[in-house]
Structure formats: C-alpha cells, structure tokens
Amino acid sequence: MKLDVLLGLQWGDEGKGKIVDVLTPKYDVIARFQGGPNAGHSLEFNEIKHVLHTIPSGIFHPKKINIIGNGVVIDPVVFKKEIEELKALKVDFSNLFISKKAHLILPSHRLLDAASEASKGVSKIGSTLRGIGPTYMDKTGRNGIRVGDIFSPDFKEKYSFLTNKHIDILKQYNFDYELTSKEAEWFEGIEVIRSFQVVDSEYLMNKYIQEGKTTLAEGAQGTMLDIDFGSYPFVTSSNTICAGACTGLGVAPNRIGEVMGIVKAYCTRVGSGPFPTELNDATGENLRKIGHEFGATTGRPRRCGWLDIPALRYSVIINGVSQIILTKSDILSEFDTIKVCTHYKIDGKITDQLPFDVNVEIEPVYREFKGWKKDITEVTRLEELPVELMEYIRFIEEEVKVPVTIISVGPNRKQTIFKK
Numbered sequence: 001m002k003l004d005v006l007l008g009l010q011w012g013d014e015g016k017g018k019i020v021d022v023l024t025p026k027y028d029v030i031a032r033f034q035g036g037p038n039a040g041h042s043l044e045f046n047e048i049k050h051v052l053h054t055i056p057s058g059i060f061h062p063k064k065i066n067i068i069g070n071g072v073v074i075d076p077v078v079f080k081k082e083i084e085e086l087k088a089l090k091v092d093f094s095n096l097f098i099s100k101k102a103h104l105i106l107p108s109h110r111l112l113d114a115a116s117e118a119s120k121g122v123s124k125i126g127s128t129l130r131g132i133g134p135t136y137m138d139k140t141g142r143n144g145i146r147v148g149d150i151f152s153p154d155f156k157e158k159y160s161f162l163t164n165k166h167i168d169i170l171k172q173y174n175f176d177y178e179l180t181s182k183e184a185e186w187f188e189g190i191e192v193i194r195s196f197q198v199v200d201s202e203y204l205m206n207k208y209i210q211e212g213k214t215t216l217a218e219g220a221q222g223t224m225l226d227i228d229f230g231s232y233p234f235v236t237s238s239n240t241i242c243a244g245a246c247t248g249l250g251v252a253p254n255r256i257g258e259v260m261g262i263v264k265a266y267c268t269r270v271g272s273g274p275f276p277t278e279l280n281d282a283t284g285e286n287l288r289k290i291g292h293e294f295g296a297t298t299g300r301p302r303r304c305g306w307l308d309i310p311a312l313r314y315s316v317i318i319n320g321v322s323q324i325i326l327t328k329s330d331i332l333s334e335f336d337t338i339k340v341c342t343h344y345k346i347d348g349k350i351t352d353q354l355p356f357d358v359n360v361e362i363e364p365v366y367r368e369f370k371g372w373k374k375d376i377t378e379v380t381r382l383e384e385l386p387v388e389l390m391e392y393i394r395f396i397e398e399e400v401k402v403p404v405t406i407i408s409v410g411p412n413r414k415q416t417i418f419k420k
C-alpha cells in the first residue's frame, strides 16, 4: 500500500483536523509528520469540540494507530496537558506511538522564540511563541535533544548543557527571563512521554506500509508557511509540503499515494507576511465573524480574504496534489458576491507567479461569482448543493486542474459531502 498525504494548501487552518477525523475510518494508521504545538487542529462530533496540538487527529477513533513522527517537535508540557484532556474524554491511547527521533521543545526554546520576536519589532514573524523556530534551529544546528534521549542516563546533563547555551543567548538579547518555575512541569511532561510507546517510527511506518495497512500522513500549518516555499521569512520552520511527509516519517517518495490538499473556500492567515487577497474592510470583518476566524492555538484574529488561485496553483504543483478537499464553503453562503483572485498585477504587469521579494506590492485581479445565499449546513447530498456553489467548485477545478472530491459544509464530522 501507499502512504496518502493530507496537507493544507494555504496559510494553515484550512480544516485539516476535521478532515483527518472524517477520513480516519478508511485508514489503519494516522501519522503527524512535522510541526509541533504551533498547530491547532479542531474536531467536532457528537457533543465534543476538541483542539489537538501534537497528537494526530485520528486519536478519537478506537483501535486506530496514531504516530507522532520524527519530523514533529514535542513540548512535553503541552503533550501532558493534551493527554490529560483526552483522558477525561476516555480516549484510548494503547495505539499511540512517539518517534524516538522527534525533537523536544525545551522551556528555554520558548523563551528564545519570545526574545527573537521581541528583537524584530515591527518586522516580527507573528510566531505562535511555542518555541518552534528555536527547536528546529537546534535540530539543524545538531544541538537538539530528541525523545529517545530521555532514556539515556545523562539526559539531565544534556538538558542542562543545552539550556545553559540558551541562557547565554538570552543574555545577549537582554531578555528578562525566569526558567526554574517552568522546569518542574517540563520534567513532569517528560515522565508522561516516558509512559508511552517510544519507537523507531520509521521502521514501524514502513512495516505497516509493507504489510498492506492503509496509512495517512497528517500535515500541519500550510504550504504557504513552508520553510522553503512559503513567503520567507514569514513562515514556520519545517517543510509543511508533501516532501515533508517523506523526511518526517522516513517513507520513500515512491511510496506516496494520494495527496489530498485541504483548501478553505476563502483565505486566512495568522501572523505577519504577504497576503495578496487580504480584505481590510467590512467584507474581511464579515468573513472573520461568520467564519469564526480566530486562531485555534493562540486565539488571535485571523486575517481574511478571498480565494487566491495563483497561490493555490503553486501549492498544487509543489505538493503534487491529486485531490482537493474544500472546506468552509458554508461560510460564503451569506455573501451576495464572491470574488476569486485569478491573477496578480505587479508593477502594472499581469502575472500568476508569486514574487521572491515579500515586500513587492501585489494587486489581485478578481473574477466575481454570484453568491448562493442559501444555508448549506444541513445538506448531505451533492445534488442538493446550490448551482452557484457547484459553479464555484468547477471553476477551481478547471483553474488548478485537480478534482474536488470532498466538500465540507460545517465543522461537524457529519457535515461532509463526498463528491466522488
């Protein structure tokens, strides 16, 4: 069997968590491959509304195998809290595995994140301040501490050595910090991780694939936040794209099967950086209000704007997307007119290529669609969807040359329409 990959094609928060949860019954294994608790993946079913940060979104389905891969960075404090919340919901963890090679976020990584952002002033990234950047810096700088290290007799020394290094840097930043109160709960989190199955997840993943188990890789963030292909430096610190599933799980590229791209019917972005179709007006405010566009991790208001086809086409190419899953189309139900950016105008010239320089002014060129002005949140059959929405979907398919296979019409598991 092949490894299917599900990831975001915009700036994150496309609805990945909901869709992974919906698709989990089809799979034996769900594996997160990158990112950390900067992610906030929301799920809704029965009376439960839940946000996951580190744990894969297949966790609510008993007996399914959930893996936190080597490409993920784990904060033991957040992990412990997540586990406690899930325990209260009687979630079964017997099939949750953690990679030995996943890197640990230290309390001092979070401080470094805050110090780095503070030093940048107005040009700050708008980080979630979860210590993601500094942890990946230590990973690539070959200084990091991995989950497997918690079993080593000199783990505490490793911790102190790295923390002291960080303290030196914090002093250079002139950053006021307090660490001791944070360390006790961090080490409590380490004990929680120790109580789980810590494994060589690359062996496990490949064994499952060879045995014919069905496997799904769950991405975090979105393609436009990718460290290489996003709007650098306003990005996260990992490869959020399909290739990240290979490096973040130890699965070879020729093992990749379907690549499912999650696309919100409009666009949102949290944090700084270019956003060509951003609406700084009443329409943008309406999208935020109707769409409840506030960060699942930080609660920050999300910037909102119309769908951006050039950016979407870029994401489709970079990821080799084979199907698109469209979310939040129900939010557009209230709009008389819906706009889609088909091209950019840069220096008076029409283009559909994103510029290298994030400071370049981009003027979006729009095509207008008639709104459907109909509540679709109760619709369960494709035939019942308004013709205007179907036209909107057909337009996207034609523009990016990829079929839309699922249409999500609400946050609940049940509010999902399969097109094929």
Ligand code: GDP
Pocket (backbone or CB within 6 Å): 008, 012, 013, 014, 015, 016, 017, 018, 039, 040, 041, 042, 043, 044, 296, 326, 327, 328, 329, 330, 331, 408, 409, 410, 411
């Ligand atoms: P993720 O990070 O990609 O998993 O997305 P988030 O969970 O951060 O943000 C998506 C938000 O939209 C969450 O509040 C979801 O419950 C909600 N959501 C997902 N799909 C839909 C949908 O089709 N319609 C509506 N109205 N909400 C949705």
Ligand code: IMO
Pocket (backbone or CB within 6 Å): 008, 011, 012, 013, 014, 035, 038, 039, 040, 041, 125, 126, 127, 128, 129, 130, 131, 132, 133, 219, 220, 221, 222, 225, 234, 235, 236, 237, 269, 270, 271, 272, 296
């Ligand atoms: P999910 O998985 C939306 C954004 C931050 C910031 C930039 C860098 O829920 O889609 P970081 O904390 O990674 O150093 O922040 O990336 N960001 C996200 N935006 N959804 C996310 O995750 C995000 N994770 C990080 O807002 O602009």
Ligand code: MG
Pocket (backbone or CB within 6 Å): 012, 013, 014, 039, 040, 041, 042, 296, 297
């Ligand atoms: Mg999110």
